[in-house]
Amino acid sequence: MTYCVGLKLSRGLMFLSDTRTNAGVDNISRFRKQFTWSVPGERALVLMTAGNLATTQSVVSLLEERTKAPSDRRPSMLELPTMFQIARHVGETLKEVIHSSAVSGQSADSSFNSTLILGGQVKGMEPRMFMIYPxxxxxxxxxxxxxxxxxxxxxxxxxxVRAYDPNMAIEDAAKLLIVSFDSTIKANLSVGLPLDMQVIERDTLRLGPSKRIEADDPYYQTISNGWGNALKRAFDSLPPFTF
Incomplete structure (x- = not known):
């Protein structure tokens, strides 16, 4: 399983993804699920993936090849003029990979399915973020x-849902995402550290701060322990129930 989140803020876009994949409780691996492309001063892009690992790796490989190999450069995410066209290109690539893998073609319940989050900004346009379906x-x-x-x-x-604010600082958004992931990790063994974080700040047109958060990261441990204690204090402060 996977957990990835993309946030749209007034200050830009934020992305956080885990790295755990599993094919049963005795077959757990770590694979990166967050990928970036950038032409500094012109565009910055982030893609996060969930679903069949072979599908997502094929999609990323095809997208990467089309940004480098001269014979495959069109269409290329680094040349398409808008985020909408980039999203359509990524969606068509995903559909192409699923269709080529499925025995009888693409179907809604295909075991080769994958879902993607794409975000970024192209020069002269607003930051945009999309969720792309199989x-x-x-x-x-x-x-x-x-x-x-x-x-x-x-x-x-x-x-x-409770704490998001579009005008929150990047640092507060990072804290919010870490709390969201900590709650998920504690509730579901199929999501796990390390986590990959990436920021695209509005109008910088380049990849912003990034960080890999390991299990022993001091800040992560502080947030994890502090959030648990804060929830207990909040629960204890509520008035008692009476019959």
């Missing part, structure tokens, strides 16, 4: 839906 279609983050989750979403969602 069928190749996608939806865009908005003021009404300012964050996307893929993978094991239910345990980390409540804190995002």
């Amino acid at each position: 069928e190749g279609n996608f939806i865009e983050a908005s003021d009404d839906t300012p964050f996307f989750q893929i993978g094991e979403t239910k345990y980390g969602r409540p804190i995002l």
Whole structure:
């Protein structure tokens, strides 16, 4: 399983993903699920993946090849003029990979399915973020839906819904994401550290701060322990129930 979150903020975009994959309780591995591309001063892109590992690796490899090999450069994420066209290109690539892998073609219940979060900014345009489905279609983050989750979403969602603020500082957004992931990791063994964090700050047109958060990271441990203690204090402060 997987857990990835993309946040749309007034200051830019934030992304956090775990690295655990499993094919049963006795077959657990670590694979990166967050990938970046950048032309400094012109565009910065982040892609996060959830679903069949072979599918997601094939999609990323194809996208990467089309940014480098002269014969495959069109279309290329580094040349397409808008984030919408980039999202459509990524969706078509995902559909192509699923269709080529499935025995009888693409189907909604295919074991080769994958879901993606794509975000970034192209020069002269607003930062944009999309969730791309196995069928190749996608939806865009908005003021009404300012964050996307893929993978094991239910345990980390409540804190995002309650605490998210589009005007929050990047540092506070990082703290919010870590709490969301800590809640998920404690509730589901199929999501695990290390975590990969990436920031794209508005109008910088380059990849911003990034960090890999290991299990022994001091700040992660402080947040994990502090959040648990804060929840206990909040629970104890509530008035008692009476019959």
